[in-house]
Amino acid sequence: MWTIQGRHPAAVGSVRVAGRDPAGQRPEARRRQVGLVPQSPADLLYLETVAEECAAADLSAEAAAGTCRALLERLAPAIDDEQHPRDLSEGQRLALAVAIVLTARPPVLLLDEPTRGLDYPAKHALAEVLRDLAAEPGAERAVLVATxxxxxxxxxxxxxxxxxxxxxxxxxxxxxxxxxxxxxxxxxxxxxxxxxxxxxxxxxxxxxxxx
Known part of the structure; x- marks a missing residue:
């Protein structure tokens, strides 16, 4: 998955996303093309509050204010905006990381063990979000889940x-x-x-x- 995302070059064979090798692109260009939720979602969280993480995701993705927070509410309702991301439960941290990556609506979305720590309602909500993204008219989006x-x-x-x-x-x-x-x-x-x-x-x- 990291090879598809472009952080690591392919050791064997080749990878092309929209005709280009992601490993040859700048990091910000790779993130817009390929979104990856890693197995350790805390790796994506670095700000002091949930609200700051969501606001930063909206700004980075040039999305409407509140986009990331709305996604998070679907996946894990009622998380306190002022809570520190690293004080969240494992499932809540995963939900926040997923919401951050999904905010950019990348044409290729990769998720590594995305249901770890999620309860059944959160899994169902995540499934709905992923199906909606894959079926979005005109998006031509690929979603790859390792699980x-x-x-x-x-x-x-x-x-x-x-x-x-x-x-x-x-x-x-x-x-x-x-x-x-x-x-x-x-x-x-x-x-x-x-x-x-x-x-x-x-x-x-x-x-x-x-x-």
């Missing part, structure tokens, strides 16, 4: 690539990829069989008024 959270994969992904020991062992649409091995299957699939991935799918299939 071990198969439930989140079933909820948000279109395509699943399974990698083991540096080798691609499976590359398929998510509905097929998560059912190729019991180890990758979400709980709903294990209970109801292939064709079912999420609780939301099951709920939508029930007749009106069903318990």
């Amino acid at each position: 071990h959270d198969v439930e989140f994969v079933a909820q948000v992904a279109d395509r699943l690539v399974v990698v083991a020991d540096g080798e691609v062992v499976s590359d398929a649409p998510v509905a097929r990829g998560v059912t190729e091995s019991p180890a990758f299957a979400p709980q709903v699939t294990k209970v109801l069989g292939s064709g079912w991935l999420t609780v939301a799918q099951v709920a939508a299939a029930l007749p009106p008024g069903a318990p």
Whole structure:
């Protein structure tokens, strides 16, 4: 992921984002093109309050004031603006880092284990935000998530690539990829069989008024 973002040059092969190698661009140009939420989200937090972090994200992204704060409220509601970012819970820090990166609406968005520390409502909110960004008309945006959270994969992904020991062992649409091995299957699939991935799918299939 850091190679796609451009911080590290490719050791083997090549990387092109919009026809250019991100490693050859200046840091600010890379951040506008490729947004990365790292596995340690605190690495992105350096100001004294949540409000300052959100204001700085809006300014850097040339976004309307309040854009970052609105995203944060969707992911982790009711965080105190005056709280120090490093005093937040792990899930709240992650939500803030995600909101900061998403504020810039980069055409390529990378997230490394983004659900770690998030509760189910926050995971659901993050899935909605990512789907909205990927489907935004005219945006031509790619979203790449590295995760071990198969439930989140079933909820948000279109395509699943399974990698083991540096080798691609499976590359398929998510509905097929998560059912190729019991180890990758979400709980709903294990209970109801292939064709079912999420609780939301099951709920939508029930007749009106069903318990």
